[in-house]
Amino acid sequence: MLEELIKTGKTFEGCFTTSYSYGTIMGIDEKIQNKYLQWVARLGVYCEAKLKTKYPNMTNQIISMVSKQSVFEKDYNIIMGYLECAKELQNQ
Structure with missing residues (x-):
């Protein structure tokens, strides 16, 4: 399931094209x-x-982004980093 989430998440790379706050947030x-x-x-x-x-602390931060239904690129980057790190730790 983790690998599937990462694979699906990667399909959204480059899809953050809507500007918020006068173009500073995508x-x-x-x-x-x-x-x-x-x-x-x-x-x-x-x-x-x-x-x-x-990973309770980081998971709580991710859950907060999920609860807010964040569509921002900066949150996406954090989420993808979290998932990839979790995968690496599982493989150790």
Whole structure:
């Protein structure tokens, strides 16, 4: 499941083309926003079920982004880094 979340997450790279706050913050393209939010929801469920006990502080930050339904590129980058790090730690 973790690998699937990472694979799906990577499909959103380069899709943050909507400007917020006068162009300083980029958000997900509105055309794929629903698909992105579905991925974010799946991510939240996975984090709650599988990662919260292993990485409680970071998982809480990710869950906060999920709860806010964040569509911002900066949050996406943090989420992807978290998932990739969790995968590396599982493989050790």
